[in-house]
Amino acid sequence: MYEQKTKETDSSVIEFIENVENAKKREDAYRLLDIFEETTGYEAKMWGPSIIGFGTYHYKYESGHEGDAPLAGFSPRKAKISLYFATGDDRREDLLSQLGKHTAGKACVYVNKVADIDVEVLKALIKQSVDFLKETYPEA
Template structure:
């Protein structure tokens, strides 16, 4: 049976951030930690070795594939900072138009630094993602 690689762990979020090589990325990670915590009301948890997630939901696809994932999250990676928002949400693309300097993948939005983005739009993206996932997966 399929086992997801990214699961919630008991690892320390602060310890993970403290081990980020770049002092600027570390500073950005603490700023994002504050914003995500304040906006969601959830305590940050580590998901796998490198994702800081907030809240959780259980998904189940028509294929039968199911698992748990954070509602939103981020990861201060070496190259860029990855932001995780709901992918099926049509409002995401609209919000990203005013977000600031970023690139998007299928499931991630990538930024170089927090100073490049509009923090009010970030908060809207967080809130919209949580709302969308709660409506899509209501039994959480």
């Protein structure tokens, strides 16, 4: 049976951020922490060893695969900062086109630093993700 790898933990978010080696990335992590908490209304929690997540939802696919995940989150990785948003809403692409300097995968958006992006657009992306997931998974 499948075991979900990334789960909410009791690890300290502040301790994790304090251990980010690059001082500028650490400063950006604190800025993102404030932005995500303010925008989602949820307290930050660690998910696995390196993802800072906000809120939670339970998903279940037609295949029977199910688990829990944060509604939105980020991770200050060595190379880039990973931002985690839900997909599925047509507004996402429009918002991403206004975000600023980034690259995007299916559910991740990668940025070098917060200064490269429009924070108001980031807030809209966070809100879009939370709203989409709460609508898709009403028990969230």
